[in-house]
Amino acid sequence: xxxxxxxxxxxxxxxxxxxxxxxxxxxxxxxxxxxxxxxxxxxxxxxxxxxxxxxxxxxxxxxxxxxxxxxxxxxxxxxxxxxxxxxxxxxxxxxxxxxxxxxxxxxxxxxxxxxxxxxxxxxxxxxxxxxxxxxxxxxxxxxxxxxxxxxxxxxxxxxxxxxxxxxxxxxxxxxxxxxxxxxxxxxxxxxxxxxxxxxxxxxxxxxxxxxxxxxxxxxxxxxxxxxxxxxxxxxxxxxxxxxxxxxxxxxxxxxxxxxxxxxxxxxxxxxxxxxxxxxxxxxxxxxxxxxxxxxxxxxxxxxxxxxxxxxxxxxxxxxxxxxxxxxxxxxxxxxxxxxxxxxxxxxxxxxxxxxxxxxxxxxxxxxxxxxxxxxxxxxxxxxxxxxxxxxxxxxxxxxxxxxxxxxxxxxxxxxxxxxxxxxxxxxxxxxxxxxxxxxxxxxxxxxxxxxxxxxxxxxxxxxxxxxxxxxxxxxxxxxxxxxxxxxxxxxxxxxxxxxxxxxxxxxxxxxxxxxxxxxxxxxxxxxxxxxxxxxxxxxxxxxxxxxxxxxxxxxxxxxxxxxxxxxxxxxxxxxxxxxxxxxxxxxxxxxxxxxxxxxxxxxxxxxxxxxxxxxxxxxxxxxxxxxxxxxxxxxxxxxxxxxxxxxxxxxxxxxxxxxxxxxxxxxxxxxxxxxxxxxxxxxxxxxxxx
Amino acid sequence: xxxxxxxxxxxxxxxxxxxxxxxxxxxxxxxxxxxxxxxxxxxxxxxxxxxxxxxxxxxxxxxxxxxxxxxxxxxxxxxxxxxxxxxxxxxxxxxxxxxxxxxxxxxxxxxxxxxxxxxxxxxxxxxxxxxxxxxxxxxxxxxxxxxxxxxxxxxxxxxxxxxxx
Numbered sequence: 075x076x077x078x079x080x081x082x083x084x085x086x087x088x089x090x091x092x093x094x095x096x097x098x099x100x101x102x103x104x105x106x107x108x109x110x111x112x113x114x115x116x117x118x119x120x121x122x123x124x125x126x127x128x129x130x131x132x133x134x135x136x137x138x139x140x141x142x143x144x145x146x147x148x149x150x151x152x153x154x155x156x157x158x159x160x161x162x163x164x165x166x167x168x169x170x171x172x173x174x175x176x177x178x179x180x181x182x183x184x185x186x187x188x189x190x191x192x193x194x195x196x197x198x199x200x201x202x203x204x205x206x207x208x209x210x211x212x213x214x215x216x217x218x219x220x221x222x223x224x225x226x227x228x229x230x231x232x233x234x235x236x237x238x239x240x241x242x243x244x245x246x247x248x249x250x251x252x253x254x255x256x257x258x259x260x261x262x263x264x265x266x267x268x269x270x271x272x273x274x275x276x277x278x279x280x281x282x283x284x285x286x287x288x289x290x291x292x293x294x295x296x297x298x299x300x301x302x303x304x305x306x307x308x309x310x311x312x313x314x315x316x317x318x319x320x321x322x323x324x325x326x327x328x329x330x331x332x333x334x335x336x337x338x339x340x341x342x343x344x345x346x347x348x349x350x351x352x353x354x355x356x357x358x359x360x361x362x363x364x365x366x367x368x369x370x371x372x373x374x375x376x377x378x379x380x381x382x383x384x385x386x387x388x389x390x391x392x393x394x395x396x397x398x399x400x401x402x403x404x405x406x407x408x409x410x411x412x413x414x415x416x417x418x419x420x421x422x423x424x425x426x427x428x429x430x431x432x433x434x435x436x437x438x439x440x441x442x443x444x445x446x447x448x449x450x451x452x453x454x455x456x457x458x459x460x461x462x463x464x465x466x467x468x469x470x471x472x473x474x475x476x477x478x479x480x481x482x483x484x485x486x487x488x489x490x491x492x493x494x495x496x497x498x499x500x501x502x503x504x505x506x507x508x509x510x511x512x513x514x515x516x517x518x519x520x521x522x523x524x525x526x527x528x529x530x531x532x533x534x535x536x537x538x539x540x541x542x543x544x545x546x547x548x549x550x551x552x553x554x555x556x557x558x559x560x561x562x563x564x565x566x567x568x569x570x571x572x573x574x575x576x577x578x579x580x581x582x583x584x585x586x587x588x589x590x591x592x593x594x595x596x597x598x599x600x601x602x603x604x605x606x607x608x609x610x611x612x613x614x615x616x617x618x619x620x621x622x623x624x625x626x627x628x629x630x631x632x633x634x635x636x637x638x639x640x641x642x643x644x645x646x647x648x649x650x651x652x653x654x655x656x657x658x659x660x661x662x663x664x665x666x667x668x669x670x671x672x673x674x675x676x677x678x679x680x681x682x683x684x685x686x687x688x689x690x691x692x693x694x695x696x697x698x699x700x701x702x703x704x705x706x707x708x709x710x711x712x713x714x715x716x717x718x719x720x721x722x723x724x725x726x727x728x729x730x731x732x733x734x735x736x737x738x739x740x741x742x743x744x745x746x747x748x749x750x751x752x753x754x755x756x757x758x759x760x761x762x763x764x
Numbered sequence: 765x766x767x768x769x770x771x772x773x774x775x776x777x778x779x780x781x782x783x784x785x786x787x788x789x790x791x792x793x794x795x796x797x798x799x800x801x802x803x804x805x806x807x808x809x810x811x812x813x814x815x816x817x818x819x820x821x822x823x824x825x826x827x828x829x830x831x832x833x834x835x836x837x838x839x840x841x842x843x844x845x846x847x848x849x850x851x852x853x854x855x856x857x858x859x860x861x862x863x864x865x866x867x868x869x870x871x872x873x874x875x876x877x878x879x880x881x882x883x884x885x886x887x888x889x890x891x892x893x894x895x896x897x898x899x900x901x902x903x904x905x906x907x908x909x910x911x912x913x914x915x916x917x918x919x920x921x922x923x924x925x926x927x928x929x
Contacts, residue, residue, distance in 0.1 A: 675817030715833070717833070717866070719835045720819055720823065720929075723816060729833045
């Protein structure tokens with residue numbers, strides 16, 4: 075981290091990542107326009123072109139050879155697209171979408187030059203080139219065949235140039251029309267000319283000529299393309315407007331390669347033109363933002379923590395002066411200042427947290443590609459609808475969320491949405507809908523992955539759970555419909571059941587649930603057969619601060635993330651029974667296993683057993699009561715991981731500073747659950763302690 | 765954490781201008797140990813300690829230092845020293861072991877000694893079977909006058925604390 079080269083590398087990767095993300099978002103828009111059979115917005119194509127161009131530039135600087143090679147090929151393709159040498163279509167979109175994944179993979183490589191990647195890159199570049207060389211382009215640039223003159227070509231806008239080429243390809247003849255216009259009525263005259271010309275020819279552009287004209291009039295050279303024979307055109311125009319002159323096809327096409335015509339560089343410049351408005355806008359937005367390593371934000375947060383320590387130390391010093399009448403006035407003033415200081419401090423903390431927030435769209439945009447690809451592989455039609463892409467969350471959560479969400483998305487396409495035939499038979503629209511919705515709800519962000527597919531068969535889930543021994547047939551009888559659906563989160567139920575290309579990668583819904591829980595989130599499922607399935611993920615806005623229940627065990631403070639806690643009840647030692655060596659209590663008629671944290675942690679619990687509490691926690695459809703000594707209260711805590719030295723100690727997610735250097739260990743509820751229910755691994759650290 | 769930026773060495777570079785090696789001398793039990801000053805970030809009065817249940821015995825727990833959570837290792841326990849009557853925590857030195865700062869609890873910080881290379885007898889030249897984290901021993905005049913020379917056991921902090929679990 076102190077190596078400046080590493081820093082530069084990190085900078086590059088961050089910038090490249092942003093460009094690829096921008097590319098991915100823009101491609102999505104391009105694809106949408108294409109699906110609606112609209113002509114894509116020229117500025118959008120320019121934007122995509124610019125992203126790829128910049129990526130090519132910086133990849134070259136940092137030795138990311140493969141990234142540069144791909145970007146270069148794409149740049150040519152996009153340039154063709156931009157000026158109309160090639161047209162938008164599925165194969166073109168496919169290569170473009172494919173590039174996003176390739177870029178991401180290549181950027182993740184340790185060795186940016188990795189020779190083993192070369193083959194794949196070459197194959198990809200060949201695929202890109204095969205699209206770039208559409209027949210129209212193979213003919214070479216049609217403009218080469220005409221003596222239009224570089225002075226004229228250099229002032230053509232891209233659109234004009236594109237139309238010019240298109241007209242030539244359509245077999246139209248080019249003419250140069252010279253006409254003199256009255257300066258005062260020039261606009262009207264040109265409009266009139268346009269109307270006259272309309273049927274016979276197309277005006278490509280008009281330019282003031284250098285020769286004719288005087289104070290009241292100006293001679294314009296109009297570049298025309300027309301299907302009408304020259305004689306007829308002449309008869310029509312000459313005398314009335316001006317002279318008509320055909321631009322002859324050159325007998326000998328220029329020897330320069332097609333891509334290096336006589337067109338001066340300025341008209342084909344790869345860089346945004348200065349007068350280009352969108353170009354200016356994007357430059358401005360770059361200037362207004364800075365990229366910051368998230369660790370620097372953590373450092374800032376630490377300084378805030380330090381400041382609050384100073385604040386409380388000052389408070390204590392002030393309290394020492396209390397009682398002395400001669401200090402009454404200054405003390406009151408100090409108290410007021412102290413409260414003001416505290417407010418600013420909490421404001422600072424909020425602002426720093428705010429900086430960590432990024433829109434969820436960053437991860438959603440990745441799914442467009444996946445949905446496209448998955449739908450095609452599965453021969454299904456799927457429409458992706460995204461709402462709330464602007465919903466902001468902590469950067470770390472957004473990163474962590476990508477994999478679980480991806481699994482849910484793949485599941486929805488693979489198992490949820492039916493094939494076109496099935497949907498038609500069921501009188502559903504042939505195209506299935508997959509919705510990704512995100513919105514704020516209190517201190518949480520809710521993300522829904524919803525499909526209008528076949529839904530889940532709750533009874534089938536129950537049968538499967540019983541047949542796999544995850545549930546006794548007897549217990550299964552008591553399950554509500556929701557309870558049966560929730561079985562999908564049990565380990566071993568969804569894993570490897572239906573192995574497919576898409577979601578059957580040995581990762582089940584239980585893993586999704588565990589990952590979400592680890593982030594302090596909750597997953598729930600709703601499904602109606604024949605109508606669809608909705609998975610709802612609720613997550614805290616930031617990982618940095620979580621709400622925790624502060625408890626004591628053996629006179630030591632611990633924090634238990636509130637997301638896992640269902641309720642706290644007084645502990646009644648007389649109600650404890652033992653079933654197969656495990657202690658349980660009965661709560662509202664249901665058996666609840668309990669785990670006394672004091673012996674688990676090798677601590678001596680409170681002597682007054684009856685004054686203790688049971689914290690009922692829920693995780694992955696399992697409940698467990700932790701027996702603790704006292705409930706201290708709820709607090710927003712910042713969890714910091716324990717160092718590498720203590721990372722092997724199970725059961726703790728980290729520690730949090732409760733102020734005055736007083737630390738509480740944050741309990742890792744998922745780990746404690748799996749230790750209790752699954753036995754966990756051997757715990758060498760416990761032996762060492764004994 | 766700005767760990768790893770500084771080079772930690774007890775062996776002077778050949779031909780190096782710098783001839784003395786600064787070492788922080790600390791006492792633990794009845795012995796005195798030397799940590800290279802370049803690896804010691806800070807010397808602290810012991811902050812409030814939070815025990816970590818189920819961790820190995822040589823871990824006293826965690827402490828908060830400027831917002832960082834730092835693992836505190838008990839030097840006498842780690843070195844399996846016989847301690848007759850254990851004093852309350854004396855001092856904590858924050859030692860940089862590369863990727864982590866680790867707090868080391870010692871009884872007392874004796875002094876910072878400037879060692880001349882000829883004061884040091886390197887472990888590689890000694891026949892005694894020493895632990896891998898011992899670089900060598902040095903003889904230094906005792907901090908308090910009149911008590912003769914003191915043996916300073918020079919520690920390689922990376923070997924002692926790096927990868928500790």
